[in-house]
Amino acid sequence: MRTNKRITIGLISLACLTSAALIGTAAGSLAWYAYSRTGTVSYRGTSVSNTALLNVGIVDDGPTYKISAATITQYGLTRESIDNHSIVFCHSTNGLDYRVIQEYLSNSTYAVDTLSPITTQVPSYDASGNLIFYKSPEYGQTNISSYAAEESDYVKLPFAFRVGNANNEGIVSDDIWLTGCSVQASAKNIHEAVRIHLDNGTTKFIMKPANKTTSKESTKLGGLLDLDGDGTYDYDDELKECYYGLADNAPTYASSAYGPSTQLDNVNGVSDTSEASTFLAKHNERAKAVTNIATIGPKVVENETYGTVTPLINTTTGAYYAGATGKPITTTSAVTGVGYATFTIYIEGWDHSVIDQASGYDFNLDLKFEINKTN
Numbered sequence: 533m534r535t536n537k538r539i540t541i542g543l544i545s546l547a548c549l550t551s552a553a554l555i556g557t558a559a560g561s562l563a564w565y566a567y568s569r570t571g572t573v574s575y576r577g578t579s580v581s582n583t584a585l586l587n588v589g590i591v592d593d594g595p596t597y598k599i600s601a602a603t604i605t606q607y608g609l610t611r612e613s614i615d616n617h618s619i620v621f622c623h624s625t626n627g628l629d630y631r632v633i634q635e636y637l638s639n640s641t642y643a644v645d646t647l648s649p650i651t652t653q654v655p656s657y658d659a660s661g662n663l664i665f666y667k668s669p670e671y672g673q674t675n676i677s678s679y680a681a682e683e684s685d686y687v688k689l690p691f692a693f694r695v696g697n698a699n700n701e702g703i704v705s706d707d708i709w710l711t712g713c714s715v716q717a718s719a720k721n722i723h724e725a726v727r728i729h730l731d732n733g734t735t736k737f738i739m740k741p742a743n744k745t746t747s748k749e750s751t752k753l754g755g756l757l758d759l760d761g762d763g764t765y766d767y768d769d770e771l772k773e774c775y776y777g778l779a780d781n782a783p784t785y786a787s788s789a790y791g792p793s794t795q796l797d798n799v800n801g802v803s804d805t806s807e808a809s810t811f812l813a814k815h816n817e818r819a820k821a822v823t824n825i826a827t828i829g830p831k832v833v834e835n836e837t838y839g840t841v842t843p844l845i846n847t848t849t850g851a852y853y854a855g856a857t858g859k860p861i862t863t864t865s866a867v868t869g870v871g872y873a874t875f876t877i878y879i880e881g882w883d884h885s886v887i888d889q890a891s892g893y894d895f896n897l898d899l900k901f902e903i904n905k906t907n
Contacts, residue, residue: 586708586903589621590636591690591872598639599632607632614868619692633689641683649725649879649886650681653753654778654831655738663729663736668881671759672768674776686878693871695864695903702869703903707860709852712900713741713838725883727835729876732862740880743837746857753777753882754830755800756822758813764793767819775822777882780829783822790815799825802884811884852902861901 592599592611599620604611607629610621620632637644650665653676658664665681673679695703728739743749754777756765766774775783793814799822800811808814815821822828836859843858845851854860862871879886 586901587621587694587696589619589692589694590633591617591692592620592636593618596639598636600635603632603635614692614870615865617692617872619870621692621694636689637687640688642688643684643686649881650685651676651753651881652738652833653677655833657736661731661736663731663738663876665878669759669776671766672774674774676777686876688874688876690872690874693862693864693873693901694869702864704864704869705866706864706869706871706903707843707852708862708864708871708873709843709858709902710838710841710861710900711843711852711902713744713842724885725879725881727878727880729878730861730873731876732860732871732873735859737836737841737859738833739837739841740835741838743835744839745837746839747837748840749835749837750832751835751880751882752800752830752832754779754828755811755882756813756825758808758810761810763808764814764816765797765799765819767816771818772820773815773822775828778831780831781824781827783828784824785820786823788820789818790821792817800884804884809884810886 589612590599597611597618599609599611601611603609604620608622609632612619612621634644650667652663653666656664665686666676667679667681667685669676669679693708695706695708724740724742726741728741730737730739740749740751754775756773757776758764759766766776768774771789772785773783793816796805796808796812796814798805798812802809802811805812840857841859841861843852843860844855846853852858862873864871
């Protein structure tokens, strides 16, 4: 059985204004979504315009603060009480240093310098409104939803946004938009697995930033897998193939063993069929194959894409607007002028890019945020 690996990351910096970047290096064994990588996570930005600045903060509620008073003083930050929250804001001209973010995460229950690839399975939320994640299975653990992921498996940062005018007065009811997104890999397609879950208190969605189309993308959350890397799909003690994940219908099996198998069978519908992988294998000659694989109906998660979130632009006024697809990241309050958005960054293990052959390659995620140009 292959040992589940973790992803090593490091938080670099969060600058106050318009963009964010996630950079990492994939390395090691990629068994389904069990793989390791080393790299960095960084957030950086500049002013939005000459008269309006987008300030970024971290919600750091007590009773015990995660960011110390000494750190706030050292990096020129301010702690402010707004909307019954304690928010640590950066100044308009200074960045939120990576050591501030690391201190926040180090004193939280979430990942600091490692990520374990996980899945949402069928997206659902707990009583507190948090997205529920599940960890990678080991050989034969077909009911993935029985194995909850740990909070230390992913990064979760509760951001606050404030749009200030020349006098640093909060501008109310202003939309914050995602207007730039670049996801690249040095080779293979490991960047395809990056997901961002956004929760702004009103809207929740999962986005696949690598997809630039204006149509949502579905990720299948079930299928046959080769977790032990022997080149054949896994099977259980009864010599029945293991169907991992959830499906609309129960698997049915052949009455006899598959027999000699020389061809890869693309039961999961992977796009790259040039070589075997966790998602693409042969049937074991000793195993009884799943016979209703085409109609079993794996559960799916609908992902927003960069193309469905980024706004349209009014060619006359230059203003951003939602149109049929665009979604504001958040909107500043009509009362306090502060908007909130919690970003959870994780690797979706059911993405077909998470395979052994993708190990050792870099991926980069860069996000740019802006306010409405008419302000």
